[in-house]
Structures are given as C-alpha cells and as structure tokens.
Amino acid sequence: xxxxxxxxxxxxxxxxxxxxxxxxxxxxxxxxxxxxxxxxxxxxxxxxxxxxxxxxxxxxxxxxxxxxxxxxxxxxxxxxxxxxxxxxxxxxxxxxxxxxxxxxxxxxxxxxxxxxxxxxxxxxxxxxxxxxxxxxxxxxxxxxxxxxxxxxxxxxxxxxxxxxxxxxxxxxxxxxxxxxxxxxxxxxxxxxxxxxxxxxxxxxxxxxxxxxxxxxxxxxxxxxxxxxxxxxxxxxxxxxxxxxxxxxxxxxxxxxxxxxxxxxxxxxxxxxxxxxxxxxxxxxxxxxxxxxxxxxxxxxxxxxxxxxxxxxxxxxxxxxxxxxxxxxxxxxxxxxxxxxxxxxxxxxxxxxxxxxxxxxxxxxxxxxxxxxxxxxxxxxx
Numbered sequence: 001x002x003x004x005x006x007x008x009x010x011x012x013x014x015x016x017x018x019x020x021x022x023x024x025x026x027x028x029x030x031x032x033x034x035x036x037x038x039x040x041x042x043x044x045x046x047x048x049x050x051x052x053x054x055x056x057x058x059x060x061x062x063x064x065x066x067x068x069x070x071x072x073x074x075x076x077x078x079x080x081x082x083x084x085x086x087x088x089x090x091x092x093x094x095x096x097x098x099x100x101x102x103x104x105x106x107x108x109x110x111x112x113x114x115x116x117x118x119x120x121x122x123x124x125x126x127x128x129x130x131x132x133x134x135x136x137x138x139x140x141x142x143x144x145x146x147x148x149x150x151x152x153x154x155x156x157x158x159x160x161x162x163x164x165x166x167x168x169x170x171x172x173x174x175x176x177x178x179x180x181x182x183x184x185x186x187x188x189x190x191x192x193x194x195x196x197x198x199x200x201x202x203x204x205x206x207x208x209x210x211x212x213x214x215x216x217x218x219x220x221x222x223x224x225x226x227x228x229x230x231x232x233x234x235x236x237x238x239x240x241x242x243x244x245x246x247x248x249x250x251x252x253x254x255x256x257x258x259x260x261x262x263x264x265x266x267x268x269x270x271x272x273x274x275x276x277x278x279x280x281x282x283x284x285x286x287x288x289x290x291x292x293x294x295x296x297x298x299x300x301x302x303x304x305x306x307x308x309x310x311x312x313x314x315x316x317x318x319x320x321x322x323x324x325x326x327x328x329x330x331x332x333x334x335x336x337x338x339x340x341x342x343x344x345x346x347x348x349x350x351x352x353x354x355x356x357x358x359x360x361x362x363x364x365x366x367x368x369x370x371x372x373x374x375x376x377x378x379x380x381x
Contacts, residue, residue: 002298006305007069014051014066015073021050022077030083033207034352037199039086041121041163047088048118054092057100061108062116067308068093068242072249079253082349084356085207089246090159091115095122097242098168098184102227102235107186111166123164125155125213126236133369135170135236136179140215142171144222149173149185151193151218157363161211162199165189169215170236173229182232186224193218204355237314243364244317245307251324251360252300254353255293255331261350262286262335269340282338289331296324315377318370325360325367332357 007015025046033039047053055070057063064070071093078086096115099108114120131137140153151171158167167187174181187194197212227235263286266276276282303320306312332354336343343350361367 002294004297004301006301007073011069011073014070015077017050018052018074018077019080021047021052022081022083026078026083026086027081030081030085030207031347034085034346035206037201037206038162038209039207041118043086044088044091044118044121046118048116053088053118054096054112054116057092057096057112057116061100062113063096063100064116069304069308071246072304075246075249076253079250080257082254082257082353083207084250084254084353085205087159087208089250090124091122093246094239094243095124095166095168097239098124098226098235101239102184102231104223106223107226111186114165120165121160121163122166122168123158123160124168124170125158125161126170127157128154129156133366135233136182138170138172138182140169140171141175142173142183142185142220144173145219147222148219149222149224151185151187151215151220153215155213155215157200158211158213159208161213162196162209167213168226170232173232177230179233180230182236183229184226184232184235185220186226187215187218187220191218191220203358204352205359206352240365241312241314241317242307244321244370245303245312247360247364248300248303248317248320248324251328251357252293252296254357255289255296255324255328258332258335258350258353259286259289259293262338266338276338285334285338289334292327293331296327300324314373318365318373321360321364322367322370322374325357328357328360 025043051064052074054063055066055074056068059065075089096112099112111120115122126135128138128140130139142149142151167189169185169187171183171185172181173183193216195214197214200210202210266282269276300320303312303316306316336350336354339348339350342348345351
C-alpha cells in the first residue's frame with residue numbers, strides 16, 4: 001500500500017476521536033434515521049460539542065481553526081461506516097464557507113458560532129424545478145423595497161431543507177442581467193412567507209432530509225445580502241470546486257468501505273462447498289477493484305494537498321468528481337453482485353451504498369456538466 005502522507009499526527013489523533021464518536025453516537029442509530037428520513041437535531045449538537053462541525057472555520061467564530069483535511073477526515077469516517085446520509089459536510093464545508101469568506105462581521109458573528117455548536121443548521125438553495133446545473137436559469141427573484149428585499153420563488157432538492165435555520169438562497173435581483181443579476185441572500189427560516197414543502201422521497205440517502213422550499217413575499221433585510229448585490233453567480237462558481245472535492249472524498253472512502261465489506265463477506269459465505277473467496281472470479285474482481293481504488297485514492301489525496309495549498313481549480317474538481325463517482329458506482333455494483341440476494345436487502349450496508357451512490361452523478365453539477373468544464377479547458381471555449 002502507498003502510505004497516506006498528507007495527514008499529520010494531529011490529524012490522526014482527530015481521526016481516532018471522530019471514529020469513536022461515530023461508532024458510539026451514529027452507527028447504532030443510523031438504521032432508524034434511515035427509516036425516519038431525518039438525522040435528529042440532537043446529534044448535530046453532539047457533533048458540535050465533539051468538534052466535528054466547522055473543522056476549518058476560524059476559531060474566533062467558533063470553528064476549530066484547522067485545515068480542510070480535518071473536514072475530509074469527518075467525511076471519510078462517516079463513509080467508512082456507510083452513514084452517507086449524515087450531511088455534516090454540506091453544513092460545514094459547503095454552506096459555512098460562504099459566510100466565512102464573503103459574510104460581513106455581523107453575519108459571521110450571528111451564525112458561525114451557532115453552526116459550529118450544532119445549535120443552528122445551514123442549507124443552500126440553488127436548484128429550482130427548471131434550473132439545475134444551469135444556474136443562470138433560476139427564476140426566484142428578490143425585489144428591493146426600501147431597506148428590504150422581497151423574495152419570491154421556489155427551490156427544490158434542498159439538502160438539510162427540513163431542519164435548516166438559515167438558508168443561503170440564490171435569487172435574481174436584476175432579472176435583465178443574466179448571471180450578473182444574481183445575488184445570494186441569507187434567509188432565516190422563521191421569516192413570514194418562508195415555507196418548507198414536503199420532505200422528498202429519494203431512492204437513496206434516506207437519512208438525509210431533502211426538501212422543496214417556497215418563498216412568498218418574504219421580506220429580508222438588505223443587510224442579508226452575501227458578498228454584494230449582483231455577485232451571487234461569481235461566488236457560487238468560486239465555491240463549487242470545494243463542493244465537488246467533498247464528493248470525490250466521500251466517493252473514494254465509500255469505495256474503500258464497500259471493498260472491505262465485500263472481502264469480509266466472501267470469506268464467510270459459502271457456495272458449492274467452499275467460500276466464495278476461493279473462486280478465481282471473486283479474487284480477480286476484487287483485485288482489479290483494489291487497484292483502481294488505490295489509483296483514485298492517490299488522486300484524491302493529491303487533490304486535497306492542492307486544495308489546502310490554494311492550488312485546486314474548477315477543472316481539477318471536475319476531473320476528480322467524474323473519475324471518483326464513476327468508480328464508486330462500478331465498485332459498489334460489482335461488490336453487491338458478490339453478496340448475491342443479500343446484496344439487494346437494505347439491511348446490508350452494501351445495498352444502501354448502492355442506492356446512495358447514484359446521487360453523486362447528479363448533485364453538485366451533473367457528470368455531463370463536468371465533462372463540459374473539462375472540454376472547455378481543452379478547446380478554450
């Protein structure tokens with residue numbers, strides 16, 4: 001095995017702590033959360049107390065002040081036990097960075113300490129019924145009215161939507177200006193006119209709540225603009241690389257976990273008088289997957305290294321996403337096959353992982369959009 005050299009002793013001490021917390025507080029309860037379609041708020045508060053939220057946010061705002069590798073460790077450890085429906089990463093590493101980088105002092109002080117403690121949960125609302133990967137097509141609007149904006153529109157497929165206390169909402173403040181007319185607004189969930197729709201039923205990631213959100217003449221103070229009016233599209237583009245890196249981190253860790261579960265299973269399960277592991281086909285399938293996973297692990301660790309150094313860009317992120325997500329799907333599918341009929345039973349982690357994995361090809365930009373980004377880097381268009 002090629003050693004993972006990007007993590008320091010401090011990182012590994014944190015990993016051991018995160019692993020203990022997940023084993024004690026998440027693993028025993030995860031099947032129930034998967035059935036209920038929700039991760040209880042109490043576990044968010046416990047995770048905050050354990051230091052698993054906002055690992056790389058500044059200490060002055062309640063974060064741990066570490067680098068992104070600490071966040072990656074939390075993602076890896078959740079994936080290792082098949083708890084991919086616990087979306088700490090979206091709260092900590094997708095939503096919170098907008099406040100850290102672009103928020104005013106007042107916005108940071110109002111929300112980041114509460115995010116870090118788990119007292120408040122964050123979400124980001126970009127996708128609409130008619131706008132997914134093409135964010136310029138959003139129709140939600142925010143009309144300036146004195147010292148407020150009046151927000152109207154609908155969002156869909158919003159992760160953490162059922163429980164979010166604060167939602168970063170992409171809106172058109174000037175619908176005539178295309179991307180340059182897009183802004184980001186901080187919308188508190190207790191504002192009049194804000195309404196959560198149904199909790200959406202998904203084929204996977206059942207423990208993670210995904211919702212429709214509705215905005216009907218929601219009055220939001222002008223001071224809730226994030227980063228300035230008309231800056232929304234640029235801010236979203238700036239942060240998508242890290243979002244896609246989180247997908248790559250989780251995909252490789254899930255592939256590693258699936259292989260581990262399968263190696264253990266095929267040594268215990270017998271067919272035709274001997275363990276499934278004794279068949280050459282089993283050995284060759286798993287050996288090939290092992291080699292491919294290792295190659296992707298080296299790639300993702302290099303991407304993490306570049307990201308921490310500030311040298312990771314949108315094209316890197318697109319390539320990391322499509323290769324790791326594609327591998328994850330193939331690994332889990334081939335591993336599930338070796339479980340036979342039991343692989344189709346949701347009580348087995350491999351079955352849940354198989355259903356969960358399909359999300360990665362759509363969320364955070366479709367695989368086709370990733371290829372478009374890469375193609376533009378090749379042909380300059």
